Amino acid sequence: MESGKKSLEELTTAGVFHIPEYQRYYSWTEAEWNDLWTDLYTLPDGKQHYFGTIIIQETTQIEQAQKTNGYGGETKKSVNLLIDGQQRLTSLTLLVKAMTECLETVAPETDHEDAIRADVTEMREAFLIEDNVHFLQLLDEKDSEYLERIIAGDFLPDPERPSQRKMVKAKAYFDDHLETLRQQPTLDPLDVANELKQLWETILGLELMVYVVNANNPEKATLIFDSVNDRGRALSTFDKTKSFLMRMAYLAADDEGNGQSTITRIRQAFGQMYNDHQRLLDSPYVEDLKDDAVQRYHFITFFDWSSRKEHQTPRFLDELKAHVRTLRADDPEACLQYIREYVDSLEVAFNQLADILRYDADDEIDSLIERIHRLRHATKFYPLLLKSWPSLNDEGRRALLDAIETYIFRVYAIGNHPTYTGRSSIQTLTRDTPSGSSTDVWVQGIVNIMNRYRNDTEFRRALSSADLYKRVSSQDLRYLFYFYNEHRAESEGEVGAMSLAEAMGEKYTVEHIWPQSPKELPIDDAGDYPSPEQHYGAYLHRLGNLTLASKSWNSRWGNADFETKRDEGYEKSKLWVQWDIQDYDEWSTENIEMREETLIDEYIMEQWATPETRFSGLQTPEDVVAELTAEELFVLRALTQSSRGAARRVIHRRACEFPESPFENPGDGTERSRVGTILSRLSRIELARRDKSTWYPTDEMELVDVEG
Template sequence: MSAQNFKTENITYRKLISNGLIYRIPRFQRDYSWTEEEWEDLWADIMETIRPGGESAHYMGYLVLQSQDEKSYDVIDGQQRLTTLTLVILAVLKNLHRLIDENDQPECNRQRIDQIRHTYIGYLDPVTLISRTKLTLNRNNDHYFQTYLVPLVHLPQRGFRASEHSLRKAFEWFDRKVGDYVTASGQDKGVVLASLVETMSDRLFFTIISVTDELNAYRVFETLNARGVRLSSTDLLKNYLFSVLHRNSEHPNEMNALEDRWEAMVTRLGNESFPDFLRIHWISRRSFVRQSELFKTIRANVSKREDVFELLREMDEDLDTYLALTAPEASHWPPELKGYAQNLRMFNVRQPFPLIIAAHRRFEDKDFLLILKSSVIISLRYNVIGCQPTHQQEQIYHAAAQKISGGEVATAVGALEELKGIYPNDDVFRGAFAEKIIRTTNSHNLRIVRYILCALEKQISGHDYEFDSDSFNVEHVLPQNPEFGWEIFSDEEADAMIYRLGNMTLLNTGTNKILGNSGFAVKKSAFANSDFELTRKIAEDYFEWTPGRIATRQRWLARLATSVWRISQLS
């Protein structure tokens, strides 16, 4: 991003809003959504700046603005704060009008109204009473804002959108707060109201980031998000797509259709997840792109109105599959497919998503099932057990997805051939499994261990246990807190061995609680009567429990695991 396309400065609310510039909420930016919780926080911040001995300045965060002429700005991020501060100013004006109605220094308060309105709101045409405001809201909110709130007329309450009701409620809430504040002051009310506006406008300040186009704005989003400041790149993407329709001559029915489809997708996904879905969707059909380059890539490839609607149509087509992977419980997939999707979510692995989505579009059910199951197996071998780097893995999944989408690969077997580079062979997997340590001190790792042990149990006994069942627990043969009877292990050996997979097995919940930290001789008797073959074999095969025995058992489990998580076409 070149310096001439990017500018940042810290300025007060007064300097921001009283400088003759115009601020517009882009037409299809999200609606006003603040609630009483945010109003309370803002009012508390304002009060802190004006009370004696309070803050001399209060930081209001980032505003991201886009402009080509440095006279009018699109508010890319910060619209909720700017809109609400304007409502606070309007609430002050309403209270000044009441003073005039009460014949309380009418001439002085009339002058105050004119000055405050001109400085912070704009002006009303004296003939038409049409407002010329410094701030323009989005297409859903601006009519209510300009028609009722800015002129300070009667506020109708029926037949409006939820966001318009939110605007009205926010204004009425601040109107009461301002009135209570003035009454409690016990001083000249007109002076108190004017001082409130002057003080808050001098002591509230923002960091303004000004950019010249959508691409630079998107880069700002990526930079700030990487630093933990959550901005909505979803809104920026939406605004760009709508701008494409707008510059290709606006068709109201098309704009409304796009709005409806977009909002339906965002509602189903959630605002935060939308860019993730869009990237995975894009990779599954088109070129590989990193999140930081997504907007640039879309802007380069979606430049005509037909491109916009093709993108939305394709996103609609992939949305159900993506949601079935991220929220499998709510999907309509059969239980076997849901189970594999749940495994991927438990592994916290998303790299196969583009491949899976492409396969769902192009393959028959049998081949899709093989791709999904194979993705789980590769994820267990490569990610969970192998802890291999994901960069190469993502590229290989993408390349396979491209060949499926382009028709070069027409079967699941053909697709699997493309994944050889990220399928650890049996020797590599067996070696990694034999040394694997999984600390079960958090619930996520504990679920993975339960999943692994249940799969191994099924392999040797044929019994299929639900790994999330409350009827059994993971038993650490060498306890997590070893006491008497475990002197054979030094402290260093205990620390190294407790979370080895070879030290873990399955045990009925009640038995597990009774055994606690007992020595191996006591545990062995209970293991011999266990329902689990994995656990009975410990009692049958081992007279004592030592570091060497743990390593031996884990090598046996590794051989068993190699036959459980195996893709015959690749092995």
């Protein structure tokens, strides 16, 4: 087949189509299925629908049909790689399969059964399968087998991955539309068959711009792919990155072999990243994490950005493009090396995040990963986890996750700060902390940011708020009481009655001990308030008046008076957070205050205590300096000689000049990296500050003598 404007019917004569391993998995959703159905089914008579660009790469392979019980096996078809168009052709395949099933259902209800069945055979052989040779073969063997099962109408096992689930949903979507067509009272079975015959003609007449790449010139597909942007679904930033990097590798290479080897590496890496993205989507913690988002998280860790705007989607691709193009103009070989390093690092990031979100090697780490996701702000820390995780052992990972969970619970759950609070600071911490830094450095950075918004005093004040119930979401309060219930059960040598997922699900609720709608006000003393009602209201939503209950329990006892709840309701509860309340003879403002203080002082402030680090509790710069290691002291001495600021290499050189310095070679890149790590550590403990690539001692540090 030659390149040019074609109909879909002409494309089907070119052979069969295989998806290469470096393409993404099937990913269309209802929005795209709806566009496809609407465009095809509502196309006016005499009009053609432009179906976008198809890029195919010819191969020398031939698909040979296999004989079945001695019959068939004569069909031979050329194999083409489908470089662009798999989402559309896969969706069309599922639509055509649904159409053939619908026609097979209505055919016996008409006087033209043989003719309709002949149409079904034509549709199957043209677009689905002919002589057991499939028109479309997906990149993954299991996905391809799953599609073949759908086409054959065989038993479908439960989908194992998101791409398979989407195929099942796509087929069901088209089935529903065809069933709606069949149920129209104005259409008899023959009318339905004619409608589908017209739809099939529309499909065959779809207008395409087909680009055909010779088997001996595969890099040409890369150049065409990068220049085309009229697909059925817009290219993601991630797809555009792959295309751009392949094109830059082709242009930067001094010979064809060097460029093709880099292009091959890019394809292999992106193929693996598409696979890791599937693993991500199978995690219990994310529903639809875009590959663009993962690439952005990696960009925050990899690129030396200067403002938050630079790492927004799709802006970060513009920054990457500008850097790569500059390198290509100045040093093509350095450009190729950078592309390989970027791709390798990006592949590691996808794999790393998939491993984190599917982690099951350590129960405590697994539990902490679940906890930060139940609190709904974990994605802010994904870049930080990507950068820190590889160099930490299990103990370090537990400490880091614990610090993240404490931050989220204090700042967003109880503190009720907006979702953007601290986000830029966390991203800056990630950018400025070198890979390989110790747990202490990461935790100290998190603690520093957390204390800006919810230090111990502010955290305690928030917990003691008179309107805590109204300020904090029900989910977050249930999270708190779940862990208190676990704590009480453990202290009694028992096991908790529910899982965290259950506590935060639909079966449990936050219970007011004094009810929100009492039949009779339990107090008649106004106290310091204008009326007993306002006195009651001032204690109603306090932490001390709240507990956890199942919804079934709450619907029965929720508005009862305290004595009834105590004697009948709490006694029948399976939760320690309710059993404890049986010990009170009465429920009063004094008991609410007492229970609140007990919860805060004896449990919450310990459970979500400020994480300990090497510098915890130190009050003055002099105290901090006294705890520094020898290497840290030498870097700090070099920094204090640069009150007007200095780059890392200058500080490294000055550190090498001191007698008995552990730094010996100003040209040693490994030493310079160690200096950078230490500078980041010093900034975490507020002895140094950074402005882009320049480091300064803090004002307080300039008053401290570190020469001794």
